[in-house]
Amino acid sequence: MKIANKTVTATRLVEDALKKAAEFADYNIFTSLNTDLALQKAAEIDRKIAAGEPVGRLAGVPYALKDNFLSPEGHTTASSKILEPLQSPITATAVAKLEAEGAIMIGRVNLDSFAHGSSTENSYFGPTKNSADPTRVAGGSSGGSAVAVALDIVQFATGTDTGGSIRQPASFNGVYGFKPTYGAISRYGVVAMASSTDCVGFFTHTPEDMDLLMQITAGQDPNDTTTLPDFYGQKSTTATKPTIGIIKDFDTDAIAPEIKQAMTAQIAKLQKSGHQIVELEMPTLKYALAVYYVVAPAELASNLSRHDGIRYGYRNAEASDLASVYAKTRHDGFMPENKRRIMIGNFVLSSGFYDAYYLKAQKVRTLIIEEYQKAFAKCDFILTPVSPNPAFKLGEKVNDPVAMYLEDVLSVPINLAGLPSLAFPVKSDSALPIGLQLVGPRRSDQTLINFAKEL
Numbered sequence: 001m002k003i004a005n006k007t008v009t010a011t012r013l014v015e016d017a018l019k020k021a022a023e024f025a026d027y028n029i030f031t032s033l034n035t036d037l038a039l040q041k042a043a044e045i046d047r048k049i050a051a052g053e054p055v056g057r058l059a060g061v062p063y064a065l066k067d068n069f070l071s072p073e074g075h076t077t078a079s080s081k082i083l084e085p086l087q088s089p090i091t092a093t094a095v096a097k098l099e100a101e102g103a104i105m106i107g108r109v110n111l112d113s114f115a116h117g118s119s120t121e122n123s124y125f126g127p128t129k130n131s132a133d134p135t136r137v138a139g140g141s142s143g144g145s146a147v148a149v150a151l152d153i154v155q156f157a158t159g160t161d162t163g164g165s166i167r168q169p170a171s172f173n174g175v176y177g178f179k180p181t182y183g184a185i186s187r188y189g190v191v192a193m194a195s196s197t198d199c200v201g202f203f204t205h206t207p208e209d210m211d212l213l214m215q216i217t218a219g220q221d222p223n224d225t226t227t228l229p230d231f232y233g234q235k236s237t238t239a240t241k242p243t244i245g246i247i248k249d250f251d252t253d254a255i256a257p258e259i260k261q262a263m264t265a266q267i268a269k270l271q272k273s274g275h276q277i278v279e280l281e282m283p284t285l286k287y288a289l290a291v292y293y294v295v296a297p298a299e300l301a302s303n304l305s306r307h308d309g310i311r312y313g314y315r316n317a318e319a320s321d322l323a324s325v326y327a328k329t330r331h332d333g334f335m336p337e338n339k340r341r342i343m344i345g346n347f348v349l350s351s352g353f354y355d356a357y358y359l360k361a362q363k364v365r366t367l368i369i370e371e372y373q374k375a376f377a378k379c380d381f382i383l384t385p386v387s388p389n390p391a392f393k394l395g396e397k398v399n400d401p402v403a404m405y406l407e408d409v410l411s412v413p414i415n416l417a418g419l420p421s422l423a424f425p426v427k428s429d430s431a432l433p434i435g436l437q438l439v440g441p442r443r444s445d446q447t448l449i450n451f452a453k454e455l
């Protein structure tokens, strides 16, 4: 708006964003900056505005791109050594839609390698620091995205959420993070993790910005057959005084006192403004974490098998025969957490164990989906914390994978069921940011975001 009204130029906004990115270099947010191209694009937008030519809805708005989105701008590394040399010939659909509206990517941002993690410590480029306390983790896997928005370097950032990777870092850094309904936004051109739960979404300062980004990017894409027919922005979407469900069954001892307090305060606030609160029994959700850590490794092990040193990215130059090219390239190119998951995934898919693990997990997944369906017969939205703890210390959990996985207990059930969920920051007594999340039925994305505007 300010750009269109000529009170500020796109060039000025991009320069400011790049300046801030340099100021916060210690936080290790960016894997690469897009300085020259970003400034060129800004100049072009300023020229168009001066000439009275039409510009898009995001004209001149600087943004950060999670480094697992493919585009010819820079190298798409997925924060890994194996993809570090990769310059993509294609552009992800979501990126193409943002660029068509004039948004300007100022840099690619850090993640846990291949999005495997909850802290951005599993990155080949080292950890990103938390925006509120640099001795703590950024959250993950989209840690760079969350911190870039929280420190106000950019207006928004892209993310991917397979089991919480948008919502958890959003809540660790006090910004909005949205994981849409599975299939709402095309995943074409996004480095695949677990194909049955991967979602593209965003980090913003406000729900209004989230709404705009969804309007721009959601929609069916012939290049991604899992996309749903267009639904976002198609009909009126304000629920009158939605009923809010609260889940009784979570082990409350595992949840930090300040998070419980934030929940209690939010429930009181909702009651005061006339919302009915209903308690939900969802006993199957406690199996969701176990199900996720069978299903996600199975899918990601299959997806990562394409990284063999032959087709793209890094190749170990010393290997003398084909088998050792594969082995040495993958040995060097993947992080320890990637390798752990590849092994778990191939184990649960192997004959003899498939029925006991993968098939059983898929059956429990169906029960989880049904449990949510029953819950949404009793309420419009479910309110839960995003994670059991606020941002933990750097190094605290990185050598204890099970402790790290436990951080995902509140976010993964939602991905298994393909539901939309918005993490929003709440005021609390804690010195660290705290987020809660609202979960809705499939395709309730806009209603959910509109409700957050009211909150």
Ligand code: GLN
Residues within 6 Å of the ligand: 115, 116, 117, 118, 140, 141, 160, 161, 162, 163, 164, 165, 166, 193, 296, 408
């Ligand atoms: N923290 C979860 C995991 O490590 C989710 C990651 C994600 O959503 N990409 O699998």
